[in-house]
Amino acid sequence: MGARLKSHWFLISLVLIIAIGFFASESLTPLLEMTPLRSAIVFAVMGSMGITLPAHSVRQSFHKPLPTLLAIAINVVVVPLLCWPMRAYLPAPIFGGLFIASLVPCTLASAAVWTRKADGNESIALMTTVVTNLACIAVVPIGVTLVLAKTTELSVTDQVWNLTLLVVIPIVLAQTMRMAGLAEWADRQKLRLSFFAQLGILSMVGFGSIASAMVVREAMQENASRFGIQIGQLLVSVTTLHVAALVFGVFAARMVRADRESQIAVGISGSQKTLTIGLQIAIDCGVSVIPMLMYHFTQLVIDTVIASHWSHASKSKTNSSEETSSRSL
Template identity: 40%
Template sequence: MRDFFRRRWFLIFLVVSLTAGFGMPKPLEPVASAVPRSAVAATVLFLMALPLDASAIWNSVRRPQGVLLAVAICYGLLPLVAWGIAQALPNELAVGLMIAATVPSTLASAAVWTRHAGGNDVICLQVTSITYLMCTVVMPWWLVLTTGQSVEIDAGEMVTKLAMLVVLPTLAGQFMRIIPLVAQWASRNKSLLSTVAQVGILAIVFVGSVTGGIQIRAGQAVHPLVWLEVTVAIVVLHVSMLAAGHVFGRLVGLSRADRIAVGFSGSQKTLMIGLLVAVEFYSELALAMLPMIIYHVFQLLFDTLVADRFRQRQQAAEAN
């Protein structure tokens, strides 16, 4: 039981935060309003960037095919397919799906699962670094293009705020790594930093849930079939992009290890920035953050099974 909680505590508290926020929004509103969202978000991204050794990004100059393919899937093919799928969803959930589709590649889990599956995790670090730097331009462009007619957003404000809340904390974390003692400490304490960052993510989820719960009570309930519809949409989107990484990787001649990395890093999305954008720029849409959370939970569960399967195949091949 203790081992189960240690491995699944984040998902458990994610469910608790969502249930409490959407279930009792009025009593919890004073608590949620006291949370400094921007400061928490910036701190989380700083802590996530601190242990990240992004020096490997320069290695992509020599062998860029895998990195370029993963970035093209993450910021090109995936949002394009999501845009088509979103046409069948209610407006709030369609916007939420596009937010999930346009955030950068995840900072940690893609590299962890790639390594576990016997893939080239250096590609994941490169893709993470590149997509984070690109997100201040690419994400607002996609969101204005795909949601601008249904939601009034200021692209200039979004670029500026993303630069302040995403790029600056990320660069600050990398700048601190110039100090050898800090870099060594951060590398040794990745687990601690990740845990603290996850607590911050839960705080953002809680705030968004309370805000969403209040708005839902002021509006209309969502039919259960709609939840099934958005869940199926997310499953189709993630699985198809994971498969696309392998199919296109084979077509361009990538090795098995590189294809695994492209599949995971091209299809996985980071939770923190999705929540930040949903809460900061789409706060009038009560359900906008939920597709991002569903996407995150599904990629955690499904990709664990995929990585285990790849590992079993590799071990069987080595045994023969």
């Protein structure tokens, strides 16, 4: 029992934080006005995860760049395009939140971890993470301007500045610290830094759940049954979006004759999205944060199951090959 709690503590904490933020939202609402606090948490999370990114692993992806480029293209272009038709049936605030979820970069933490768990090529996931996070200062403002200009009042200049401050600077600073001699320290402290980053993510989930509660209360007062239908539609949309991007990545990598490890990496890193940046942008833009929370929770659950399946399949294949080799001897 203790081992299960230890391995699933983040998911359990995620549910608890969402519940606390939602049901205690009225007393916790003043926290939403603490913009500097939210920014500091995001900066700290990006920095603590950025310093654990090993440059040598990222360089490995340059030997066979096509799968990495494919994963980046899926994360930056394909996912938003898959999300676009959903505006036909989702309310504007909910679609706005979902579209922002589709625009934000690959998650710094779980993409590489889940790729490793599934016996995939971790260097592809790491490179996709770095490039999409650095590119988000252009991708997110362009996407928001083209699609959500009528939904948000946040200017392009403000978006670029915020993303540069909260994403680019901490990652560049963290990598500079690694090159300055802190690489060994960061590698030794990787588990602690990851734990610290996860606490920061949980904090942002708290902010998001408080904001979500305000949206939910207003919607329930207007039409409770209609809101329930919208949440059901959103859950189906989020699941469809993530699974479609993951499956597309695997088959696209297979089409370019990438090996099995690369197919796994393209599927996972191409479809995963970061919660920390997504919540920050959604709150700043004034759209619903529920889609970002739902996307993150859904990708964790789905990718855990898929990664476990791929890992078992890989081990079974290895054991079968070893048995065949021993028989032939």
